[in-house]
Amino acid sequence: MRTGVWLVGARGSVAVTSIVGAVALRAGLTEPVGCVTEHPRLRSDALPGYGDLVFGGHDVVNTALVKRAEALAAAGVVPARLVAALHSELSAVDDDVRQMPPGDTAEAVAARLCADIDTFRQKHALDRVVVVNVASTEPAIVAQSAHESLTELRRAMALPDFALPASSVAAYAAFSAGCAYVDFTPSTGARLPALHELATANRLPYAGHDGKTGETLVKSVLAPMFAMRRLQATSWSGINLLGGGDGATLAEPAANAAKSASKQRVLGETLGYVPDGNTRIEYVPGLGDFKTAWDLVTFNGFLGTAMRMEFTWHGCDSALAAPLVLDLARLTAAAHRNGRVGPLPELAFFFKDPLGATDHGLAAQFDTLAEFTASLT
Amino acid sequence: MRTGVWLVGARGSVAVTSIVGAVALRAGLTEPVGCVTEHPRLRSDALPGYGDLVFGGHDVVNTALVKRAEALAAAGVVPARLVAALHSELSAVDDDVRQMPPGDTAEAVAARLCADIDTFRQKHALDRVVVVNVASTEPAIVAQSAHESLTELRRAMALPDFALPASSVAAYAAFSAGCAYVDFTPSTGARLPALHELATANRLPYAGHDGKTGETLVKSVLAPMFAMRRLQATSWSGINLLGGGDGATLAEPAANAAKSASKQRVLGETLGYVPDGNTRIEYVPGLGDFKTAWDLVTFNGFLGTAMRMEFTWHGCDSALAAPLVLDLARLTAAAHRNGRVGPLPELAFFFKDPLGATDHGLAAQFDTLAEFTASLT
Amino acid sequence: MRTGVWLVGARGSVAVTSIVGAVALRAGLTEPVGCVTEHPRLRSDALPGYGDLVFGGHDVVNTALVKRAEALAAAGVVPARLVAALHSELSAVDDDVRQMPPGDTAEAVAARLCADIDTFRQKHALDRVVVVNVASTEPAIVAQSAHESLTELRRAMALPDFALPASSVAAYAAFSAGCAYVDFTPSTGARLPALHELATANRLPYAGHDGKTGETLVKSVLAPMFAMRRLQATSWSGINLLGGGDGATLAEPAANAAKSASKQRVLGETLGYVPDGNTRIEYVPGLGDFKTAWDLVTFNGFLGTAMRMEFTWHGCDSALAAPLVLDLARLTAAAHRNGRVGPLPELAFFFKDPLGATDHGLAAQFDTLAEFTASLT
């Protein structure tokens, strides 16, 4: 069950933390803290082992993985001792990280991506490859008729002026190369009817989107609490301060809007109504790779008594995301092997804006995930 | 299905808020916000309606309910307009609140309590009565051989120097009078083998204990979140600042210890290990009837990265507890009618330290509660 | 020393709370909590007494003051018992609140305002009147040549298409009527060279601007703490959630920008550098008349160790502002009587963006204020 994990954005913080962690797990130098698939209810022989995962990917930059890992160590994201101990393993992965190819058309770029993935699969004699998008968040897109069917999409991709988001080009390439696809970001990725058509035609599963790493994770247990107790949230406001690379991207109004909408969705769908308030994202370079989120919930109890709760979450997104990337690679590879096709709503536990699922309560999502994992052979 | 609700501590804040609320609901002057049995998954015709509930009880003080309700209105716990509108209804309930009787022996006191409950039942032609303890928290007790069997307990209760906690005397009286019993406090109540024997002999159900109104409620969703995500809590510390009547009681070291242990239990049982840290209770009169709890959780993620979360909960205990008292009265009465005998672990959702239940995750407790409610006829 | 207080925005929350409070103080029904001029170092016979203050003003709406006060009581801003007890006093003030006059030119409007103030002064035989702007925040304005001199301004005010902010029209009218002027908002008000010329010509003092009621007040003591301790703030970010009438106004991007800039200024000027981060203002109707601000400060200590502090401020702006309005009226009236002309930088203690003052440390501002008050006769 040798499984390739092809990371789009392979030199980004999430990807590098995932690679360092997987290599350290294989070497027995760390414990799988934060890996959901280690939960007693989820452990399964149907999933490839950490030692079976082989990493490669694309990126627009080409700084060596070791340099990127050292930068993360300096920022307190990964332990310096691990990076020092794993130099040669990280350099080996470096050989499988390709520069994101240029091309005159989306078709040409996709063909290059597809060829890179194929080369990777053959070189390592992999049973299958899961493509995981951990690149920077893209702005939300405008729907176009070319997105509606595979025929139309292919016609458009051959034209030099057709703009398809990089995440969707990556999904197209993944499906064309016979790979499952996971979108860990809020970008468009596989969420176009044409791409669903391609995945279905090639009998491939896909999952997403937008990894639930911090504030939304907390919301996904607090909102059900208010709902179960019939307490009426009169407002729910939040702010996310983040300093990492993604912060600068998300501070762009368009990306910010995409991410914020994804973050508030859990409230409306869990509570049955949308309380006043917004979720803001602010880029604060001084915070480095850590993120601080603060939420205020005001609510009414019996006889209208006004009450309130606040929480602050201070976390490192890369350290929270990386074990989930490993979980998703293992689960999606197993789903592929089990013949699952199309979206995987059973993986909603991992996502802020899960495909095809409507229950945003974390506990219910966990039950679904456990049943799903148990069904895999 | 006319159902009596006999409150031990009937002039305390929780009891008075419950009575004002029930009377207001009957009069159509308020909505059942905070009533769990209003959740779509829990609504059931098997439960007595709010209008079917008739209130009475015991207390050591005898301030008129209207006076107590006005004091709560001044403190912002209940709306002044409701108290003003419900004067006569509250006065009517006052007729059914008896002074806690004196007596030379526990046996004598219990007999008086039992007689009061009987009189109440007959006066109002009630199908059944649920006794709910909402009196002040008692210190934890030392186990005695007299607690072990009904025969021994009865022998001891006849002796003038045998000290049985008031909550257990109340449970004894309730069971003797053929009533179900609910303990909303962390006091001993029905949790003695001898009392279990009595409940079983008289074919009665009981539930408890220690209503989950604030910080522990939040813990019961956050601890499962850390567990499901395999994040390792290195410490979990909390402080509860409260100014109400119960604050002074809980500040007593013995009661404090009882309550704190009950509050940390959820962590060990949910996480599978006990993180460093304690839960403190402080009496701060200046806070009035509101309570502020603050918790700090430090945790490790992937590769040992240290992270943290804090929350502040600012609530009014009486407003949070009162709708649960109505829920528990309705559910326990229905359980009694359905022939349930002994502890009701299905009501774990409501309690910090539930009888006979070990899953402290709120979502799982809710599922259990929903199934239980659906099974009632 | 009978002193008029002419409020621009006289039916707004701040104004009504100020009026209710002053009338209650006169009637001996409350204590001057939150009145800075009650501090032992500031008490002075040179200031008019609360009983000497007579209220009037302009507003665009004409809801009765009693109605407005009742609404504030329902929202928890003022005690209902005070409003009930002071009906006739509030009605008496109502007679002196005029509808904001229409007019084809700024000149015409100013003439009407001026006449209203004159009538008020004569009716009550007042020694002097202080005009205080507590109307909604206006957007920041673009500088124009007509603002530069009184001659040019007067020429422009006669033209129908010349747009002068309402706060500046009010300042013009105040100065024309021989009154001191205080701007409690971040609006332009008296801050135009032409209006300074008018104040100086008429021998009048003025003060402002933007009352320091919440988050900025806290910043004005915390920023000096970091500066005195030579701790290096790497980021300082804040969010203000507010639900009152001003919230909707401030959520407008232009007004938001004006207010936010005013709020961050204290940092740069106190620390000597500007840390990363912004101050956001969000309108959250569900919060009612209360405001919650949250700030995160990250800082480095010795040898670069990273540390952090957060604070949450939950306050009622009207209750915080009203006593300062009384303080400012008393102090500015006394300054006028003492022959002070032009801006009063000694009142910097009260303002986020004080006129002519650069020390934003609260303790230093208080010392300056105490010396100023002691100098008044």
Add this chain to the structure above:
Amino acid sequence: MRTGVWLVGARGSVAVTSIVGAVALRAGLTEPVGCVTEHPRLRSDALPGYGDLVFGGHDVVNTALVKRAEALAAAGVVPARLVAALHSELSAVDDDVRQMPPGDTAEAVAARLCADIDTFRQKHALDRVVVVNVASTEPAIVAQSAHESLTELRRAMALPDFALPASSVAAYAAFSAGCAYVDFTPSTGARLPALHELATANRLPYAGHDGKTGETLVKSVLAPMFAMRRLQATSWSGINLLGGGDGATLAEPAANAAKSASKQRVLGETLGYVPDGNTRIEYVPGLGDFKTAWDLVTFNGFLGTAMRMEFTWHGCDSALAAPLVLDLARLTAAAHRNGRVGPLPELAFFFKDPLGATDHGLAAQFDTLAEFTASLT
């Protein structure tokens, strides 16, 4: 102006961080962040330079300083690169750290301490030595008649069963050796009439006590804010969670009481009344060398409106204390050189419970400190 800094508790976290920092400053490897004497208003040629400070001291343990520094680096308190770069300098200091001597009587111990300090002074040809106590906090003591005069104290110290706190033995030894003494802890130290007599006789200054590093620092600016604004604090409660070595000591009820009293004092003396509430100290090993404090202040504004503020302070005590130790050594040495005798109330800025000073407002304390520093030659 070569100045010795003799640290009691020289292998503790505060001492080691101070030594690493001073050595790094001398080597030009770091900036004096957190050093108050670097403030433009405090810079003075009358103070010895960082390069003039020579370190030595006593401790009960004898782990090498380099080992202790490496442990602090692993805990994130000091940068690993500094420790690596300063190995030889730290080893050199190690030669001047003596084991705390045993002795049958306090007199014998003091004589040994005194001799060690003398040797240190001569070895390094120091102009003067400042003894600074940074050892673990001791329990509060019971007053004894032997504390009242130097004659009585000396008589008692010769008896084998007379228990004098280690901090007072150290102060006795310091004064006997002709050294100024600073108490950075809440221990008794020089605060005995007999020791004051000795300091005065030997013409020596002393300062203390209890360095103001975290929560109390914040209180010392917030309490004056409430006082200046005449806002009425109805409660002020705090909790300090700390995991370092001192945490275990402070969790002992007696030491806890000493420290807590010192922490609440600032409130009573600044506000003029003591609000409800306490300050708790909890030992939470999982927090390591960092400390998290949370405070809740509830307050009333105009017309009794209830409001609240909270703050969380997350700091590293050693990193906060170390630069102050350097400041105090420099200032006290200069005071000694300038002929100052007895307590130095002008150093109140640095302490929770300052000797002979009553103004607990940080800004006033800073002004006093600046004047004092300017007066030194």
